[in-house]
Amino acid sequence: MPRIVKSADDRRNEILDGAQALFFERGYERTTVNDVIAKVGISKGGFYHHFKAKEDLLEGITARLARDAVARVRDILDDPALSALERLNGFMARSRSMKLADAPKFRAAFDVVFRPENLLLYHRINAASIAVMRPVLTGIIAQGKAEGAFTVADPEVAAEIILHLNASSHDAVARTIDAMGTAEEDAAIEALDQRFQFQGIAIDRILGLPDGSLTIVEPGFTRAVMTARPGIERLPPGTELSIERGIGEVRQVRKPSTILAGAAKASLRLKSSVCKRSHQGRGLAAGPSNAGARRQHLSRAVEARCSDQLAAADPDHSGRH
Structure with a gap:
C-alpha cells in the first residue's frame, strides 16, 4: 500500500484536531505532548516539526476557534438588511450563545491561562484571537461610520481598542475562578458581571452611541459561564x-x-x-x-x-x- 504523504497544513490541522479533543476532554494541564502524539499517531519529530511546545497548540486552537466562531455568525455578517448596530448586537448575541453552549469545554482548556504564571500565554492566545476578529469588527464599525450611527475617526483603531478592552478582564476573571466554590463565589460573579456591563458602556462611548445601545451580557450569562463545570476534576482554590x-x-x-x-x-x-x-x-x-x-x-x-x-x-x- 503506497504511503500517504500529507501536506504541512493537513498534518498541522490533524495535530490541532487531536490536541483540541484532548484539551476539551481532559483539560490542558492533564494533557501532555506525548498524549497528543499518541492520539494523532505521529512521531515526536513530526510533532516538533510543526509545534515547538504545548503552548503553541493552545495558541493554534484559539485561532481556529475564532475562525470557526466567525463562520458560525457569517449569516449575520452578510445580511444586507441589517444596520451596523443590529449587526453588532446580533454578532455579540450569537457569540454569547456559542460561549454558553461550549463553556464546559472552554473552561477545561483555557482556565489555565488565568493563572499568574501563565500571563504570557494569555496574551499569546488573545493576540491570536484578535488577529481573526479585528477585520470582522472593523468592517462592522466602518459600516456604522458610513451610516452616521458610529462616531469614530478610524474604524480599525476603534476595533483594536475594543478587542483589547475585552482582553483587559484577565484579572477579574482570574479572581472569579479562584473564588468558585468558596464563600466569595457570589460576590465575585456579581463583580465580574458588573465589569462586563461597564465594558459595554465603554464600548458604546468609543463608538459614540448612547449608553446601553450594545448588549454585552444578559442577566444570568456571567453566572452560567462561570459555574459551568469543566469535564475534569478541579481543586478548591488554595489547595496546593x-x-x-x-x-x-x-x-x-x-x-x-x-x-x-x-x-x-x-x-x-x-x-x-x-x-x-x-x-x-x-x-x-x-x-x-x-x-x-x-x-x-x-x-x-x-x-x-x-x-x-x-x-x-x-x-x-x-x-x-
Whole structure:
C-alpha cells in the first residue's frame, strides 16, 4: 500500500484536531505532548516539526476557534438588511450563545491561562484571537461610520481598542475562578458581571452611541459561564502541595482531592490550604531516578510531613491509613 504523504497544513490541522479533543476532554494541564502524539499517531519529530511546545497548540486552537466562531455568525455578517448596530448586537448575541453552549469545554482548556504564571500565554492566545476578529469588527464599525450611527475617526483603531478592552478582564476573571466554590463565589460573579456591563458602556462611548445601545451580557450569562463545570476534576482554590521535582527546583503542584501514589494508589485527602507552601524552600529528597517510583516516593514524603496538619484539619484522616 503506497504511503500517504500529507501536506504541512493537513498534518498541522490533524495535530490541532487531536490536541483540541484532548484539551476539551481532559483539560490542558492533564494533557501532555506525548498524549497528543499518541492520539494523532505521529512521531515526536513530526510533532516538533510543526509545534515547538504545548503552548503553541493552545495558541493554534484559539485561532481556529475564532475562525470557526466567525463562520458560525457569517449569516449575520452578510445580511444586507441589517444596520451596523443590529449587526453588532446580533454578532455579540450569537457569540454569547456559542460561549454558553461550549463553556464546559472552554473552561477545561483555557482556565489555565488565568493563572499568574501563565500571563504570557494569555496574551499569546488573545493576540491570536484578535488577529481573526479585528477585520470582522472593523468592517462592522466602518459600516456604522458610513451610516452616521458610529462616531469614530478610524474604524480599525476603534476595533483594536475594543478587542483589547475585552482582553483587559484577565484579572477579574482570574479572581472569579479562584473564588468558585468558596464563600466569595457570589460576590465575585456579581463583580465580574458588573465589569462586563461597564465594558459595554465603554464600548458604546468609543463608538459614540448612547449608553446601553450594545448588549454585552444578559442577566444570568456571567453566572452560567462561570459555574459551568469543566469535564475534569478541579481543586478548591488554595489547595496546593509544594514538592521538589529535582535538586533545588521547587514548584507548585495542584492535585485532585485524591492523590494516587503510584501503584499503591494511597488516598491522601487535602483540605484547602493544608500544607500550602509548608515545605517550600526546605525541599524533599529527590528519590529514585525512575519517574513512576519518584512520584510514589515524593507522595509518601509529602504525606509523612503533612500528616499532623492533615489530622488537625480532618479528624477522620488518620483512620484512613
